[in-house]
Amino acid sequence: MSVESCTEFLRVVGDDPGLRRQLRAMTGVAEMIRLGRVHGFAFDDRDLVAAAATDAAARLVPPPPRRAERPVPGFHHYEFALEEIPGFAPVLDELPHLKIRPDTVDLDAFDREFRDDDLRSTSAAPASAEFRRWRAGPDAPAGPNDARHFHLVNLDDHVDHPAYDGYLAAKNRTVAALEKVFGDEVRFSGSMWYPPSSYRLWHTNETQPGWRMYLIDFDAEFDDPAETSFFRYQRPGTSELVTLGERPRLARFFKIGQEPERLFWHCIVNPTRRHRWSFGFVVPDSWTDALEARR
Numbered sequence: 102m103s104v105e106s107c108t109e110f111l112r113v114v115g116d117d118p119g120l121r122r123q124l125r126a127m128t129g130v131a132e133m134i135r136l137g138r139v140h141g142f143a144f145d146d147r148d149l150v151a152a153a154a155t156d157a158a159a160r161l162v163p164p165p166p167r168r169a170e171r172p173v174p175g176f177h178h179y180e181f182a183l184e185e186i187p188g189f190a191p192v193l194d195e196l197p198h199l200k201i202r203p204d205t206v207d208l209d210a211f212d213r214e215f216r217d218d219d220l221r222s223t224s225a226a227p228a229s230a231e232f233r234r235w236r237a238g239p240d241a242p243a244g245p246n247d248a249r250h251f252h253l254v255n256l257d258d259h260v261d262h263p264a265y266d267g268y269l270a271a272k273n274r275t276v277a278a279l280e281k282v283f284g285d286e287v288r289f290s291g292s293m294w295y296p297p298s299s300y301r302l303w304h305t306n307e308t309q310p311g312w313r314m315y316l317i318d319f320d321a322e323f324d325d326p327a328e329t330s331f332f333r334y335q336r337p338g339t340s341e342l343v344t345l346g347e348r349p350r351l352a353r354f355f356k357i358g359q360e361p362e363r364l365f366w367h368c369i370v371n372p373t374r375r376h377r378w379s380f381g382f383v384v385p386d387s388w389t390d391a392l393e394a395r396r
């Protein structure tokens with residue numbers, strides 16, 4: 102185990118377009134360590150942190166967006182049925198391979214982490230006095246990284262199970278298919294499994310601005326289309342809540358901003374008996390043009 106080994110690994114990745122793309126399919130430290138091991142490099146998470154400060158890592162940082170986008174006043178999200186997006190057939194084909202349930206996840210332990218007060222906090226607008234009181238109170242999560250914010254399973258934290266290799270291969274093919282559609286680099290930003298009664302509490306992602314695309318799917322249709330999982334956001338600059346019910350095979354686009362007065366507060370709740378998966382991507386600002394050109 103060494104920082105040198107990790108730095109050398111990052112150098113090798115930087116020189117190899119195939120490995121660079123593989124890296125764009127990964128979001129977890131455990132995944133990076135595993136990829137290094139597969140290629141003969143031994144390092145741990147502390148080595149990775151140290152190596153991240155070197156020039157070898159700087160080469161792997163994605164470039165800033167290539168062009169400014171045209172702001173569309175009043176629009177904060179877009180949704181499409183996956184079947185309707187031109188060029189997305191190969192992406193749709195990968196969904197069954199991405200929707201895994203690692204056997205290293207203990208769902209009974211997961212259920213014990215559920216907190217009704219945390220769930221209830223998703224009903225109050227972040228700008229409301231009620232929410233601010235709760236967040237400043239003694240029963241709120243300790244800070245933005247408190248595990249209570251994430252009552253879900255981050256699939257990329259699980260690399261030691263039999264389905265991982267097939268899952269990683271599907272992620273790689275998905276990046277390749279999306280880069281073909283968008284004509285630019287695309288990166289996974291998070292691969293989440295929301296079992297029944299799961300949630301992600303209010304947050305802004307303000308440290309990672311830009312457009313996101315989420316591909317969302319389920320283990321089966323909802324029995325009642327009025328009782329579904331949902332994505333909720335606070336309209337930037339207001340205290341108005343927008344709640345988007347969901348359905349299988351959905352793509353959602355939204356933009357993360359950094360202006361303090363116009364942050365994109367959002368949360369996700371799956372209060373149903375269905376299993377929900379969401380795969381997030383950083384997409385180029387020009388994504389609308391890319392889709393328009395294919396229509």
Ligand SMILES: [Fe+2]
Binds near residue numbers: 304305306367
């Ligand atoms: Fe988010």
